[in-house]
Every structure is written in C-alpha cells, then in structure tokens.
Amino acid sequence: MMRSGWIKGFLLTSAMAGSLLYLSSIKKEVHTHSERLSRAHHNDSIRGQGILNRMDKMETDINRLLNVLNKLEKKELVNQNNEEVKKERSVVRKLYLNSYLFTKWGDDLSEEEQKEAERLFVRYGYNSFLSDRLPLNREIPDTRPARCAKKTYPKDLPSISVILIYLDEALSIIKRAIRSIIDKTPALLLEEIILVDDHSSNGKLKIPLFTFAEDLMEKLDEYINSIHEECPDLVKRVRHSEQLGLTQARLSGWKVAVGEVVAILDAHIEVHVQWAEPLLARIKEDRTVIVTPVFDKVNYDDLKLVPYTSAADAFDWALWCMYESFSPEWYALKDDSLPGKSPSIMGILVADRKFFGEIGSLDGGMKIYGGENVELGIRVWLCGGSIEVIPCSKIAHIERATKPYLPDLNEMLKRNALRVAEVWMDEYKYNVNIAWNLPLENHGIDIGDVSERKKLRERLNCKPFKWYLDNVYPLLNPLTDVLAYGALVNELEPTLCIDQGPIPGNNPILYGCHQQASQHCYYRSNGQLYIGGIKSHKYNSNRCLVDPGSGVYPELYECKMVEQKKLHMLWVFKQNGAIQNRETRRCLEIMVAGDGYYRLVIQQCTGQKWKIQHLIKGWLGGQGSKDKMIMEP
Numbered sequence: 001m002m003r004s005g006w007i008k009g010f011l012l013t014s015a016m017a018g019s020l021l022y023l024s025s026i027k028k029e030v031h032t033h034s035e036r037l038s039r040a041h042h043n044d045s046i047r048g049q050g051i052l053n054r055m056d057k058m059e060t061d062i063n064r065l066l067n068v069l070n071k072l073e074k075k076e077l078v079n080q081n082n083e084e085v086k087k088e089r090s091v092v093r094k095l096y097l098n099s100y101l102f103t104k105w106g107d108d109l110s111e112e113e114q115k116e117a118e119r120l121f122v123r124y125g126y127n128s129f130l131s132d133r134l135p136l137n138r139e140i141p142d143t144r145p146a147r148c149a150k151k152t153y154p155k156d157l158p159s160i161s162v163i164l165i166y167l168d169e170a171l172s173i174i175k176r177a178i179r180s181i182i183d184k185t186p187a188l189l190l191e192e193i194i195l196v197d198d199h200s201s202n203g204k205l206k207i208p209l210f211t212f213a214e215d216l217m218e219k220l221d222e223y224i225n226s227i228h229e230e231c232p233d234l235v236k237r238v239r240h241s242e243q244l245g246l247t248q249a250r251l252s253g254w255k256v257a258v259g260e261v262v263a264i265l266d267a268h269i270e271v272h273v274q275w276a277e278p279l280l281a282r283i284k285e286d287r288t289v290i291v292t293p294v295f296d297k298v299n300y301d302d303l304k305l306v307p308y309t310s311a312a313d314a315f316d317w318a319l320w321c322m323y324e325s326f327s328p329e330w331y332a333l334k335d336d337s338l339p340g341k342s343p344s345i346m347g348i349l350v351a352d353r354k355f356f357g358e359i360g361s362l363d364g365g366m367k368i369y370g371g372e373n374v375e376l377g378i379r380v381w382l383c384g385g386s387i388e389v390i391p392c393s394k395i396a397h398i399e400r401a402t403k404p405y406l407p408d409l410n411e412m413l414k415r416n417a418l419r420v421a422e423v424w425m426d427e428y429k430y431n432v433n434i435a436w437n438l439p440l441e442n443h444g445i446d447i448g449d450v451s452e453r454k455k456l457r458e459r460l461n462c463k464p465f466k467w468y469l470d471n472v473y474p475l476l477n478p479l480t481d482v483l484a485y486g487a488l489v490n491e492l493e494p495t496l497c498i499d500q501g502p503i504p505g506n507n508p509i510l511y512g513c514h515q516q517a518s519q520h521c522y523y524r525s526n527g528q529l530y531i532g533g534i535k536s537h538k539y540n541s542n543r544c545l546v547d548p549g550s551g552v553y554p555e556l557y558e559c560k561m562v563e564q565k566k567l568h569m570l571w572v573f574k575q576n577g578a579i580q581n582r583e584t585r586r587c588l589e590i591m592v593a594g595d596g597y598y599r600l601v602i603q604q605c606t607g608q609k610w611k612i613q614h615l616i617k618g619w620l621g622g623q624g625s626k627d628k629m630i631m632e633p
Helices: 002-040 042-090 111-124 146-150 171-184 220-230 246-256 276-285 328-332 353-358 372-382 410-424 430-435 451-459 465-471 559-565
Strands: 160-166 190-197 235-239 261-266 269-271 289-298 312-315 321-324 349-352 386-398 482-490 496-499 509-512 521-524 529-531 543-546 555-558 571-573 579-581 587-592 598-603 610-615
Touching (some): 171 190, 171 220, 261 353, 276 386, 312 386, 372 410, 543 559
Antiparallel strands (some): 261 349, 482 521, 571 579, 587 598
16 A cells, blocks of 8 residues: 555656646747747737746745645655554564563563563563663653642751662662752752662672663662762661661661761652651651652552552551552641641651661561561650651652562561561450461461560550550551451361352352462351452451352352341351351251362251361450360350
8 A cells, every 4th residue: 555655646647747837938939929929919929928927936836735745745755654664563472471571561572582571570570671771850740739739848958868779770770769869959958868788699799791771780879970070978778788678778888878868769760859858847847757759659560650648658457558548637638738737657768767767667577578567657656756658748659569578578567567466456456367368376487576666665655555546547447356368168178278269259169278368268257258368457348258148159259238128148157067048957068069169158047067277365465275165146
C-alpha cells in the first residue's frame, strides 16, 4: 500500500511539472502577442494582460501544489523506512516471556540488551538498565495538592541531615537520589547527605558491565568527589563491615548526623519540589511530632511515576504495613494540604534529631527488616509524641519487585512482630500470635532480650496499649472473643485440612494440610466459624461457614451479609468433638465421593470428630493446652 501510494504521488508530481513547463511556454506566446496588439488596440492589450495575470496565478498555485506533493513524497519515504525498521525490530526474539520486567516495557530491545536488562533486574529488583540511561536530574511531575504550591514557610527553619540507606543499590539510582536532594532542597537548610551502606557486596558497589555512556561507569566515590567540587563536604559515607539490617543502618546514620532534623530515607527515591520545607516547618512548630512525606510510586519496570493520594500509615495484627484513610475529622476540613494524624509510619521518617534520641530512637534488637517502623509509631504515641503525614511533602519511591535482604521476609517479620507485642501491647499481645497462627505460649521463636526496652517504657512513663487502641487506632479490632484458631482436621483423615477453596468461590474444600492463610480457621465465642483468615480491622468482614439448610455442601459468605439474610452461621464445637449447626442440627463432616476423594459435606451427624490447632483458655490471658475442651457458648 505504501509503495503504490508513493508511485502514484511520483507520477502526479511529474505530470504537474510538465504542465508547469507547458504553461510557461504559453505565457511567452501570449506576452509577445499582447505587445504586438498593444501598439494597435489598447483594449486588446488590456485583455492580453488579464490573461497573463490569470496564468501567473495558475503558475503560483501549481508551484504550491508541487511543494506539498514533494513534502508528502518525503514523508512517505520516511514512513516506509520506519516501517521497514519496525519490521526488522519485530523479528527480535523475546527471551524472557515470564519476566515481570518485560510486561509493558522493552519491546524495542535487542537480544543482548534484553539479557543485560534482565540480569540487572534480577540483581536489583528494578530496571537498572533503564535507570542508567535516564538523566540524573530527570523531571518528575509535581503531584502535591494544589494548595501546597501557594504555601509559604518561615525563613528560619531548622537544618536537615538526609540519611540514605542502601544495600546493593544500582549506582545510577543512588546518584539520582543525591542529585534530586541537592537540586530541590534549599542550600541553607541542607546540612549533609549521609550514605549508609549496609555491607553492599563487601562494601563496594558492583558497576554494571553493559553501558552506553562512559560517565555511568564512574564509581560512587568519584561521583561524590564531583559533588564536593560544587558543595564541599556535603556527602558523607558510613560503611558497615558486616550486614546489620535496616534498623541498624538507620541508627548508624542518625548517630553521625549533626543537623537539627534527620530525614531517614531509602536510597531508591527522588524528592519532589519543596519537599523539605513543610516537614521542617511542622517540626519547628512541635518538636515532638515525627512526620513522614507522602510517597509516590515509581514502577520497578518502566520507572514511571504513579501519584499516590495522602493516607495514614497503618498496620494489621501481623504488623504488615498498609495505607488507610485519615480520620473523618480530617476530611471534614476539606483541605487536602493539611497534615493528617497517623497510627504508624512506613519507614521513611523525619524527626527532630534530639527528640528522636530522647524517645528511644529505633529498637536495636530488631533484626534485618520489618516491624521497626510500627514499633516506633506505637512508642511515639504512647510516650508523649505523635505521628503525622504531611501531604505537601512528596517523595517518589521505587517499589522493588524483590527485597535485597531475604527472599522471604515472613520469618523475620514474625520474630520482630512478637518482640513489639511483648514490649508494648500488654494484654493485647496475643493478637499478634493469632495473626501469625502461633501458639500463645512456647512458640519457639527467640525475640531477643527486651529488658532494656521495657525499662525505656517505664522511664518515659508511657501509656498502656489500651489507650492507643481507644484514642489513636480505634479501627484496629482486638480479637478478644476468639476461642480457637489454626488448621482444622477431621479424625478420619488428619492429613487433609479445611481450606477456603478457590477464590472467587463460596465452597470450602478439603485439601492437603499446608497451614497457610487459606487454611486458617477461627472459632469465636458467639458460634461463628471463619475459614481462610481473620481480618484485623473493624471495617473488614470475615467469611463465615454456613449450612445452606438444604443440599450436602457447606458454603462461605461474608459474615455481615449472612447476618442480614439470617442464614445458618452459628456452630457448636468442642475439641475432638463434632461441629454442629445450632439451628439445623446438621454436622460438618467428610465423606468419600464416587471418585475416591474425600469431600466436605453437611449431613446428619454420624459422630465424626474434629480437632483445631490452637486453643485459648480463659479468653486471651491464659495458657493454651492441647487437651483443653472448648465449651459450648
């Protein structure tokens, strides 16, 4: 199609060019004839001149048309060449069809480039290949609430030390973080940038081998030297001789900082315009407030920025972090630029340096990763401070596809969560055990020595955790009426556990016991039996086991909906006894189907017995016992 169109254009152009030559020869004859006539007849001369004018206009129009055709001709050739290049590119084999890196990026890469990009992605958890090719001072959009740009801040703000934590971070990522901080922080406020290396590849960054630009091969020290030519002694470095974990790295940076305020950040960030001023202004107003900016997400594959709206930093009983709405009072003010109270902090924090130390900084007994931010949030609120999110301060943060510390962080987060619970949660600490499906006692996990942290709590005269639930985080729902929890098995086939079954779907099943979340069951004092986990917050709804009243198969539905429709959702359960519906009097049992596999059924009771993994004696405050019978409510 493209080639035939070009030929037609060429023929049309040639024909019009011939017409233009013919028109020029006619004009000469008319002009000569007009001059002869002018000597004899004046009127004929006028008519001849009019013909010449019209022919001049025709010539001009034809010339314009020829120019247009020439441009179209060139564009057609360019499009044809581009199409041929695309066809040539399209035959490049896709090497990593299952890689998250190439889901929506990398179509134009050669095979060698794909290999290099994937190698770097596996190492860093984000697209280092692309990062190496982006400007260090790239522009990112201003995503602050509109009112923020109109705000003014005091001139006498406190100085700030910015601490960047990293472990095996790509060189271009660190350089971009440094560049953005220098470019977007007033020089009079920026005391220093402290790089804390938690033993990255024996303390040295490995530079990517495949680069197009020579300057990307610079080592970090060389880049810092170039910064010092512009800003002498601005950047400092702290290197751990062994890997100590995220908490210790943050503490190392805080200990050497000299600014009045410390900002503890990850190294895979870019700060937005005027990010520091609103944080410093709030701390100037109240030194006991620990503040955090609002994150924007940077995709790990194409490194594009995805704006996030302001939200509180929250957590569940397993101490996994999450975003949550601010209180209704914040929204009632109808000003999205105002600070919002937050029950916790995500990990990126800004604090008065001395107050941070007075209140206990971070718990050095935390290991590797996870939980230290929740511990800080709870402690600050209980011991005389507060936590706020500052919408007018925004930081772009890469959400890595994989973390650098451990392939599976569950075990370490579980250990750290139990440590937080032991020090700060009083009679509510068992909620953490339930969330992690651990026995209340003798869970076998070493949480380390917590005596110093308990002494800190006494010295600071901190409030009880109940005050925190009542006044700071009332949405967190204490699981005080859980009587038993964990895997639920039938004596006829103890290798099979009740499982929530396929999602979406409403039919629980029997499945080989693996004791992951889908097989976590919870029996409550009101007779409800949850299958597939229990939620930590009052605004959530769990899924209740239901006897449909007819048929042979049990069902699972949202408990709130079940209550509204008055379905049969209450059960009588005794350890090593039957699970019987209070209203239908039918039992939850198992049977062998025609295919030889066990099925979960509802039928007239035959005396089958069930056993649940963990029991609670005397509500949440007592000892668990495998022989304890759960009494009928």
